[in-house]
Amino acid sequence: MALIVQKFGGTSVGTVERIENVADRIKKFRDHGDDIVVVVSAMSGETNRLITLAQSIDEKPEAREYDVLLSTGEQVTIALLSMALNKRGVMARSYTGGQVHILTDNAHNKARILNIEEKHIRKNLDKGKVIVVAGFQGVDEDGNITTLGRGGSDTTAVALAAALKADECQIYTDVDGVYTTDPRVVPDARRLDKITFEEMLEMASLGSKVLQIRAVEFAGKYNVPLRVLSSFDEPDFNQDSSAKKQGTLITYEEDEMEQALISGIAFNRDEAKLTIQGVPDKPGVAYSILGPIGESNVEIDMIIQNIGADGTTDFTFSVHRNDFELAQNVLKKVANELGAREVKGDDKIVKISLVGVGMRSHAGIASKMFKTLAEESINIDMISTSEIKISVVVDEKYLELGVRALHSAFGLEQKIVEQ
Ligand code: ADP
Ligand code: ASP
Ligand code: MG
Numbered sequence: 001m002a003l004i005v006q007k008f009g010g011t012s013v014g015t016v017e018r019i020e021n022v023a024d025r026i027k028k029f030r031d032h033g034d035d036i037v038v039v040v041s042a043m044s045g046e047t048n049r050l051i052t053l054a055q056s057i058d059e060k061p062e063a064r065e066y067d068v069l070l071s072t073g074e075q076v077t078i079a080l081l082s083m084a085l086n087k088r089g090v091m092a093r094s095y096t097g098g099q100v101h102i103l104t105d106n107a108h109n110k111a112r113i114l115n116i117e118e119k120h121i122r123k124n125l126d127k128g129k130v131i132v133v134a135g136f137q138g139v140d141e142d143g144n145i146t147t148l149g150r151g152g153s154d155t156t157a158v159a160l161a162a163a164l165k166a167d168e169c170q171i172y173t174d175v176d177g178v179y180t181t182d183p184r185v186v187p188d189a190r191r192l193d194k195i196t197f198e199e200m201l202e203m204a205s206l207g208s209k210v211l212q213i214r215a216v217e218f219a220g221k222y223n224v225p226l227r228v229l230s231s232f233d234e235p236d237f238n239q240d241s242s243a244k245k246q247g248t249l250i251t252y253e254e255d256e257m258e259q260a261l262i263s264g265i266a267f268n269r270d271e272a273k274l275t276i277q278g279v280p281d282k283p284g285v286a287y288s289i290l291g292p293i294g295e296s297n298v299e300i301d302m303i304i305q306n307i308g309a310d311g312t313t314d315f316t317f318s319v320h321r322n323d324f325e326l327a328q329n330v331l332k333k334v335a336n337e338l339g340a341r342e343v344k345g346d347d348k349i350v351k352i353s354l355v356g357v358g359m360r361s362h363a364g365i366a367s368k369m370f371k372t373l374a375e376e377s378i379n380i381d382m383i384s385t386s387e388i389k390i391s392v393v394v395d396e397k398y399l400e401l402g403v404r405a406l407h408s409a410f411g412l413e414q415k416i417v418e419q
Contacts, residue, residue, distance in 0.1 A: 001033040002167035003125070007135065007157035010044035011174040012231035013077050022172075023084035025235060026130060030090050032237055035125050037164065039135045039157040040081055042073025047136075047150070063108035067137075067147045070109075071097070074134035074153070082132045092130040095120075097145075100131075102138035102156065104146045111146035112214070113138060113155065116163040133160065154215035162222035169219070169226050170247075171211065176230035177248035178203070178210055180412040181265040185403055188413040192263065194251045199263045199355050202389050206353040207268030219250060226250040261365065262356040262410045265403055271301070271351050271393060272324035273382065274331055275316040278341025281307055288338060289315055292330050298323040301351075302384045302393065312341070318382060318393060321347050349381060350399045353391040354406065366390050372409040378402050 006026065013019050022040075029036050041047075050069050054061045061069075078094035085092035100120055104111035121131050135153025138146050148155050154171055161169035178200065179189040195203070197220045204213040210228060219226045229247030236246055279285055290300060301318045308314060319327045324347045335343045359365055366383075369390055373380060378401065382393035394402055407413060 001035070003035045003037070003164060004029065005037045005039065005157050005161040005164065005166045005169045007039040007153055007169070007171045008041065008081075008231055009153065009171070009173045010041045010046070012172050013040050013042075013081065014044035016080065018231075019077070019080050020084050022081060022231060023088055023090070025231070026085060027088050027090050028235055028237075030130065036130045037121060037125070037160055037166070038081065038130060038132045039153055039160060040074060040077040040132065041135050041153040042077060046073040046076070064144055067108050067145050070147050071134070071137040071145050074136055078132045078134045085130055085132070090130055091128060092132055093124055094132045094134075096134045097137035097156065098139040098143070100133055102133075102159070104138035104140055104148070106140040106142070106144065106146065108144075108146055110149040111138060111140070113148070113159045113218075116159055118163045121160075121164065148214070149212070151209060151212035152214070154212040155218060158215045158218045158222075158224050158226065161224045161226075162218060167225065169224050171215075171226070171228045172231035173210065173228065174230070174232070175210065175228075176233055176246070177228050178208075178250075178264070180263070181403055181407055182208065182210075182267070185267075185400055186265075186407045186413075189407065190412060190414045192248050194249045195263055196357055197250050197252050198388060199357055200250050202353070202355045202386075203264050203266045206266035206355065206389065206391065207270075207351065208264070208266045216250070220252070223252060260356060261358040261362055262354050262412065263358070264355050265406055265410075265412070266353045266355060267399060267403055268351045268353075269396065269399065270321045271318055271349050272321045272327075272345065272347035273302075273316055273318045273349055273393065274324075274327055275314060275344045276331055276335050276338075276340050276342075277312075277314045277344065278308070278310075279313045279315060279335075279338050281311055281313040285313060285338070286315070289331070289334055290317070292334055293317075293319075293327055296326060296330050298327045298330070302382050302391070304382055316382065318349070318351070346381075348396045349393050350396045351391050351393050352399070352402050352406065353389050354410070355389045357388050359388050359390070368409065369406060372405050373402060376401055376405045378405075 082092040082094040101117035103115040135156040177191040183189045
């Protein structure tokens, strides 16, 4: 008997039939003797629908009210799932984030979980109940409803698993694990049995939306046993305990891994870049450009600086596409003040990244990446590297071509087993 936190994403609870299927699955785990805490997302499309409603009233609605609205999606699902469980004779109770005291800071729309009081949950678990918690939401210390950022139900699940010291946190989604890259872009992408926590963190940070970044951070901090699985596959109880061999396990021990050179390819379509040209090259110039950008709350990703033949500097950096206009306006002001020649912008770019702990001990990965892209006539705009990743920025029209070419060049596709 184990204590398992199970999170079901939007597609998995996208219709009443699917909610009934999820209830059947949870019943199987209960019949198997496991204690279950469930976290659910809003039904698929619901959060987007609520965002559209809000924006039809105000393009930039007040953050507090926005959270009150967005959190309603998950409240529908907890109630429906609890009804479906109770109908099956599985005692269940639904709770909003606030009701189980998921305390967050007050950064509306992107709040961080500070604390979870587990005693209420424990009390109900002890009575044999399944606890169904609304993902993606909490309350700040003044009782205001907060939300945790898109994909935030993953973080609710991991945080609950950490607070309850659960045996496993299972993230059920519409794919059966973490793949070498998004299987929607590369159909022959391969499911990974395991991925290191560090690699998963890079993949999530670099755009693989299968897990929210904060969920991975949280799992790493509290060593939460984390597994990504499909909500459409039958649970497999023949293994040591509860479906342990299915899906992808996020592992904290690198040594036991078969060290692949590259574990995965992540990509991010939310990129934009800005260039300020002909800036006088003198100490403090980087600060005078990036300082005002930072002050306007725009996060900067990659940075390149070149000294031109005339001794002036060209400075290029990338930002989230949503911040493109704001950053461009700030930069135009800066350009005026510095006497720079020109400001240029491009919001039709994407970032493609290779991720793998194997990179630490192997040279030549960057050159192979650049050669592969050159063979497809894909021009690289920006490059950045760290110990376990290499990222390039390219024109958005080359995203699929680039990812597929790299996936095959690094031999990541499914191995055909000969009979
Ligand atoms: P949920 O609604 O269950 O939270 P998400 O849409 O947030 O589901 O995440 C699952 C999706 O993540 C998949 O359908 C897939 O298209 C996408 N994805 C992106 N990168 C990967 C990857 N490397 N492995 C698996 N899925 C990925
Ligand atoms: N419903 C929220 C979203 O769509 C949270 C989640 O699904 O994890 O982003
Ligand atoms: Mg998700």
